[in-house]
Amino acid sequence: MKISTKGRYGLTIMIELAKKHGEGPTSLKTIAQANDLSEHYLEQLIAPLRNAGFVKSIRGAYGGYVLAKGPTEISAGDIIRVLEGPISPVEGIEDEEPAKRALWMRIRDAVKGVLDNTTLEDLASHTDDGESDSYMFYI
Secondary structure: OOOOOHHHHHHHHHHHHHOOOOOOEEEEEHHHHHHHOOOHHHHHHHHHHHHHHOOOEEEOOOOOOOOOOOOOOOOOHHHHHHHHOOOOOOOHHHHHHHHHHHHHHHHHHHHHHHOOOEEHHHOOOOOOOOOOOOOOOOO
């Protein structure tokens, strides 16, 4: 499964709202400007998040959006499923031969585990500690 801009930008919206949780509404314009994203595109993404019960809209001059639940109650998996659909590395797993089906199911379960065990609180409070999983090569 490849996460599209819908999932990535939707996650960005939700992380920004989690960072501002308890401080009042945040406009999509503010989120778009802070992340160099299209406000129009974010407007398209907020509707399914609102329909899923993850965000509430606040009207008025100082309106915007707030989380409908606490940041610990919403997982990255919840958001990705709303915007991208079911989490699966390949379609038609049930048609695969048993060995390949087992592999695809293990991959699916691992990805689901990471997404479902990562909350908005985790993402909003994440800081770059300077450690990286990548290697540095010198030539």
